[in-house]
Amino acid sequence: MMEGSFVLPGDEVGSAEEFVPGDCTYAKGGVIYASTAGLVEVDPKTRSANVIPKSNAPPKLCHGDIVVGEVIDLKDSLVIVSLAFKKGYENRPLSDEEATIHISNVRNSYVKDLRHLFSLHDILKAKIIDERQMRLSTGDEDLGVIKAYCNRCLTGLMRKEGKLACPNCGNVETRKTSTAYGLGVV
Ligand code: ZN
Numbered sequence: 234m235m236e237g238s239f240v241l242p243g244d245e246v247g248s249a250e251e252f253v254p255g256d257c258t259y260a261k262g263g264v265i266y267a268s269t270a271g272l273v274e275v276d277p278k279t280r281s282a283n284v285i286p287k288s289n290a291p292p293k294l295c296h297g298d299i300v301v302g303e304v305i306d307l308k309d310s311l312v313i314v315s316l317a318f319k320k321g322y323e324n325r326p327l328s329d330e331e332a333t334i335h336i337s338n339v340r341n342s343y344v345k346d347l348r349h350l351f352s353l354h355d356i357l358k359a360k361i362i363d364e365r366q367m368r369l370s371t372g373d374e375d376l377g378v379i380k381a382y383c384n385r386c387l388t389g390l391m392r393k394e395g396k397l398a399c400p401n402c403g404n405v406e407t408r409k410t411s412t413a414y415g416l417g418v419v
Pocket residue numbers: 383384385386387388399400401402403404
């Protein structure tokens with residue numbers, strides 16, 4: 234048994250005499266095997282041998298998934314977002330994955346000007362509504378901008394009376410904010 238070693242499904246993890254089969258393992262004929270690819274980890278308290286699933290591949294993105302990304306461009310009717318990660322897979326960052334939010338999917342009411350609701354470098358949380366063309370929606374209450382920076386001085390904006398205010402220069406801006414704005418949680 235080599236703690237920290239990488240195992241594939243069916244690889245031997247340890248002896249069932251020495252360890253208790255833990256997460257993602259099974260015991261057969263006195264031997265504990267991995268049921269998934271991952272890293273071997275022993276819990277010293279319970280003497281259980283576990284396999285912690287690990288993959289370098291970014292997670293698959295599906296319809297309905299919640300993703301977090303940064304606004305990298307704004308057009309008249311589109312917000313271009315560089316995706317950072319999928320909710321629940323924060324340790325497996327997405328790379329070079331871009332998505333768009335059409336003006337009609339920003340919120341449930343009419344949007345006249347996207348630039349009143351998003352700005353470059355905003356961090357937002359959105360739902361995938363079309364995984365093939367990677368289109369997102371921020372319509373739900375908990376979706377939208379979760380972190381924004383002052384357009385004048387780049388300080389992080391704070392929520393204040395339904396708007397966002399800069400604690401440094403006093404600049405007031407508007408966004409389509411998520412109810413999770415500024416909470417630091419997704
Ligand atoms: Zn400012």
